[in-house]
Amino acid sequence: xxxxxxxxxxxxxxxxxxxxxxxxxxxxxxxxxxxxxxxxxxxxxxxxxxxxxxxxxxxxxxxxxxxxxxxxxxxxxxxxxxxxxxxxxxxxxxxxxxxxxxxxxxxxxxxxxxxx
Numbered sequence: 001x002x003x004x005x006x007x008x009x010x011x012x013x014x015x016x017x018x019x020x021x022x023x024x025x026x027x028x029x030x031x032x033x034x035x036x037x038x039x040x041x042x043x044x045x046x047x048x049x050x051x052x053x054x055x056x057x058x059x060x061x062x063x064x065x066x067x068x069x070x071x072x073x074x075x076x077x078x079x080x081x082x083x084x085x086x087x088x089x090x091x092x093x094x095x096x097x098x099x100x101x102x103x104x105x106x107x108x109x110x111x112x113x114x115x116x
Contacts, residue, residue, distance in 0.1 A: 005012070032038060032046045065071075100106040108114060 007015075029046060097106070101111070
């Protein structure tokens with residue numbers, strides 16, 4: 001039966017189990033969220049310890065950062081190197097265009113930026 005969807009029977013059962021787990025978690029959350037007296041002290045929201053740990057981690061990640069070889073190489077490869085490569089290509093394009101203009105290979109009517 002499950003082969004008509006392009007997945008095996010085990011994968012279909014796994015999907016069904018995950019959907020059932022999500023439904024029970026959603027039902028429990030809605031039960032807690034709509035309880036009129038349970039969360040009155042916490043300004044009406046459901047306290048989730050996992051979300052609190054994640055938010056605390058995001059706030060203190062710069063305090064706990066230690067530079068090492070891996071982070072330095074990542075910073076160099078993700079920030080500094082692309083800037084220099086892009087700058088080189090812009091410089092090369094401009095110098096080649098200027099050289100063609102000054103030597104007369106590129107006519108005025110064929111230029112990209114012109115006044116008339």
